Amino acid sequence: MIVAGTRPECIKLAPVIHELRDRRSFAGIVVNSGQHPEAVRRTFAEFDVRCDVEVPPLLPSPNLAVASNRLIAALSQTIAQIEPWLVIVQGDTLTAYAGARAAARAECPVAHVEAGLRAPTPADPFPEEWFRRQIARHADLHFAPCDSAYANLVAEGVPAERIHQTGNTGIDSLRGLLSQHAIAPRTEVGRRVLVTLHRRENWDGKADAICNALVEICDRVPELTMLVPVHPNPRMAHRLRKQLSGDSRFSLVQPLAYREFISAAASAALVISDSGGIQEEVAHLGVPLIVPRSCTERPECVETGFVRIVGAGHRDIVREALAMLALPRRAPLPFDRGAPFGDGAAASRVVDVLESVLADAAAA
Numbered sequence: 001m002i003v004a005g006t007r008p009e010c011i012k013l014a015p016v017i018h019e020l021r022d023r024r025s026f027a028g029i030v031v032n033s034g035q036h037p038e039a040v041r042r043t044f045a046e047f048d049v050r051c052d053v054e055v056p057p058l059l060p061s062p063n064l065a066v067a068s069n070r071l072i073a074a075l076s077q078t079i080a081q082i083e084p085w086l087v088i089v090q091g092d093t094l095t096a097y098a099g100a101r102a103a104a105r106a107e108c109p110v111a112h113v114e115a116g117l118r119a120p121t122p123a124d125p126f127p128e129e130w131f132r133r134q135i136a137r138h139a140d141l142h143f144a145p146c147d148s149a150y151a152n153l154v155a156e157g158v159p160a161e162r163i164h165q166t167g168n169t170g171i172d173s174l175r176g177l178l179s180q181h182a183i184a185p186r187t188e189v190g191r192r193v194l195v196t197l198h199r200r201e202n203w204d205g206k207a208d209a210i211c212n213a214l215v216e217i218c219d220r221v222p223e224l225t226m227l228v229p230v231h232p233n234p235r236m237a238h239r240l241r242k243q244l245s246g247d248s249r250f251s252l253v254q255p256l257a258y259r260e261f262i263s264a265a266a267s268a269a270l271v272i273s274d275s276g277g278i279q280e281e282v283a284h285l286g287v288p289l290i291v292p293r294s295c296t297e298r299p300e301c302v303e304t305g306f307v308r309i310v311g312a313g314h315r316d317i318v319r320e321a322l323a324m325l326a327l328p329r330r331a332p333l334p335f336d337r338g339a340p341f342g343d344g345a346a347a348s349r350v351v352d353v354l355e356s357v358l359a360d361a362a363a364a
Contacts, residue, residue: 001084005035005095007043014047015172015347033095034058071098092128104138115142116149117297125201166349167342175344183266191269198231199274206312211243213317218249280341286332288324300340
């Protein structure tokens with residue numbers, strides 16, 4: 001049983017779903033958790049994946065604990081109906097946490113894709129960091145995307161035989177897309193910046209500070225325009241529209257499909273984003289990225305030189321943006337075993353492990 005509730009989960013689980021379906025050992029049942037049901041349907045459709053089970057949409061709640069309990073209860077019912085051999089969750093979302101909790105309560109093994117990412121403190125960023133650490137307590141198989149993730153799990157006492165460093169399945173999706181579709185190169189005339197903001201840590205006042213920095217960057221570099229896909233969360237969407245609507249230099253648009261987003265990122269002069277996956281992707285696109293957060297759970301991204309963590313301060317964002325815009329374009333990192341998040345074959349390694357575990361269980 002593969003559980004997804006958000007767009008990033010779909011992007012990173014689609015390669016695993018296809019790999020499962022290509023092998024005769026498994027029947028993969030894809031569950032739409034109801035967290036962001038329409039976004040899950042649209043994103044999976046881009047990868048030719050259909051959900052086998054649709055959990056009723058999660059009712060809106062300002063209280064994260066209430067939402068968690070509702071989703072755990074709904075997924076517990078789904079697990080009881082399906083009776084899966086194993087439940088696969090991905091990343092650090094409410095759906096991943098609820099899926100792991102529900103599976104553990106049903107005494108069903110849990111596999112965590114993208115396991116072991118860690119920020120320096122348990123509560124920052126919240127709730128993502130808390131979710132990651134809680135999921136690790138319930139997981140039986142940990143699929144680590146990079147060296148630091150593997151080391152984090154070992155340091156936390158996870159038995160080494162339960163940890164498998166596979167690379168990140170999101171890189172599988174990126175490599176597959178780039179192999180199938182030509183992406184327009186970045187141009188120096190009429191340069192554009194791609195901006196995405198959604199994390200809880202940047203809501204409200206920090207969102208205002210970031211928007212003010214974006215306006216100043218455009219003031220300082222007159223040829224710039226900015227493309228801003230607006231996240232559906234109303235607290236962030238309201239701030240972005242209030243601060244940036246009416247300024248012709250900013251194009252506020254609906255969330256982009258995966259192919260459209262990667263195309264926009266590849267053709268950008270700079271990306272400014274608080275998302276996680278884009279930190280891994282920009283090095284393979286050859287595009288610089290500013291992350292308006294206090295820290296990252298992906299230190300390997302910073303080591304590539306394509307990513308800078310700058311915080312949400314107005315002056316810091318402006319300074320680093322101007323510096324990165326002045327740099328010459330660098331060649332993208334190749335998809336090989338030396339890449340920090342793998343060579344784009346992570347899903348195959350994940351399913352290799354699952355087949356091995358299944359064979360051992362059958363033999364026992």
